Amino acid sequence: RKLGIALVGLGSYAKNQLAVALEKTDDCYLAGIVTGTPAKAAEWSRKYNIPQKNIYNYQNFDEIANNKEIDIVYVVLPNSMHHEYVLRAAKAGKHVMCEKPMSVSVKEAEEMVAACKKANVQLGIGYRLHFEPFNLEAKRIGQQKVFGDVRFLQTNFGFSIGDPTQWRLKHALAGGGPLMDVGIYCVQASRYVTGEEPLWVTAQFGPVTDKERFATVEESVSWQMQFPNNAMVNGFTSYKSNIEQLYVSASRGWLQLGPAYGYGPLKGRTQEGELNLPIVHHQTAMLNGICKEFTATGKFPAHINGEEGLKDMRILMAIYEAARSGKKVSLHA
Ligand code: NAD
Structure with missing residues (x-):
């Protein structure tokens, strides 16, 4: 049978991307929903044929433990709520997918990993680019040293944010600004292209040009990292600039993706020409x-x-610690 997935939080990502995907997937389907809004419950129930017994709210969510039709709980809430709902899903004995960024602190992330291990359930993060052909090609070229050793990687992702009242601009809900939201893709790319973990970071916050929006989270931040095989990385993320690029320079060639990280269609080329990959x-x-x-x-x-x-x-x-302190922060285990 197909795996039953329950989406927790029916905001724009759940509605416009995940629910759409779950109508096309081969091995899983939208079996249940968890929402605090009764009107959304009714609308989704009709649209996706979800039976009443598979609809939960944030209070009775834990009863999902008794629902055999739900195999995987997928948490799509604001970042600061991921920890609580992943822990509750694990306690209910359900496998859990959690949106990025996983949490708003290292301690929370450690607790999430430990809770899922203890409950013997799987925990996955919604890193969609790990299944996207252009990024997979960048990973292959980097890790298999198709153009030799990676020497330098430039990566940026940002967009111009709208509504000044949204949760993404509130530190208590988002845990940070563009770095948490989209800069994370740049950090990911530098890890999957090199196949390594960074040794250290330095970082700088950009200027605050909009005091209304950026009262509690950064407007932009740039960072530098060194990887064990000597690759250097320059990263940048912003809630003011529409940018999304990856440039990888290796000893015998280069790769460039742009747009690199959004929903696409993505594009890319190497010194050998245009990348002809499926969208x-x-x-x-x-x-x-x-x-x-x-x-x-x-x-x-x-x-x-x-x-x-x-x-x-x-x-x-x-990166935040380095930007705040102005010091190089070591990432040695
Ligand atoms: P959104 O604001 O559209 O939806 C958030 C949902 O959480 C809404 O249904 C809202 O009702 C609910 N919610 C519950 N308590 C809330 C509270 N206190 N404040 C605000 N909303 C509350 O956000 P989104 O864009 O769908 O993002 C949700 C998660 O998905 C975030 O972690 C985000 O980083 C992630 N996301 C991932 C991708 C991706 O490409 N992987 C893209 C977009 C969002």
């Missing part, structure tokens, strides 16, 4: 990839598991 719906590719592997092995793919999310949280927090 996919990222969330469908991701859910197919995760559920196929889970069906075959009982595990989520290792490259998107909770430990990977935790590694990213350590790096994001080191």
Whole structure:
């Protein structure tokens, strides 16, 4: 049978991407929903044919433990709520997918990994680019040294943020600004292209040009990292600039993706010419990839598991520490 997924939080990502994907996936489907808004429950129930017994709110969510039709709980709430709902899902004995960034602190991420381990359930992070052909090609070229050793990587992702009242601009809910939201993709790319973990970071906050929006989170931040095989990385993220690029320079060639990280269509080239790769719906590719592997092995793919999310949280927090202190922050284990 197909795996039943319950989405927790029916905001724009759940509605416009994940629910759309779950209508196209081969091995999983939208079996349930968790929402605090009764009107949304009624609308989704009608649209996706979800029976009443598979609809929960934030109070009775824990009863999902008794629902055999739900295999995986997928947390799509504001960042600061991921920790609570992942812990509750694990306690209910459900496998959990959690949106990025995994949490708002390293401690929370560690607790999430530990809770899922203890409950013997899988934990995965919604890293859609791990299933996207252009990023997979960048990973292959980097890790397999197709153009030799990676020497330098430039990566940026930002967008111009709208509504000044949204949760993404509130530190208590978002845990930080563009670094938490989209800079995380740049950190991810530098890890999957090199196949290594950074040794240290330095970082600088950009100027605050909009005091209304950026009262509690950064407007932009740039960072530098060194990797063990000597690759250097320059990263930048912003809530003011529409940018998304990856440039990888290796000893015998280069690769460039742009747009690199958004929903696409993505584009890219190497010194050998244009990359001719399939354009996919990222969330469908991701859910197919995760559920196929889970069906075959009982595990989520290792490259998107909770430990990977935790590694990213350590790096994001080191970038903030470096930007605040002006010091080089070591990431040696
Ligand atoms: P959103 O604001 O559209 O939706 C958030 C949902 O949480 C809404 O249904 C809202 O009702 C609910 N909610 C519950 N308590 C809330 C509170 N106190 N404040 C605000 N909302 C509350 O946000 P989104 O864009 O859907 O993002 C949700 C999560 O998904 C975030 O962690 C985000 O980083 C992640 N996301 C991932 C991607 C991706 O490409 N992987 C893209 C977008 C969002």
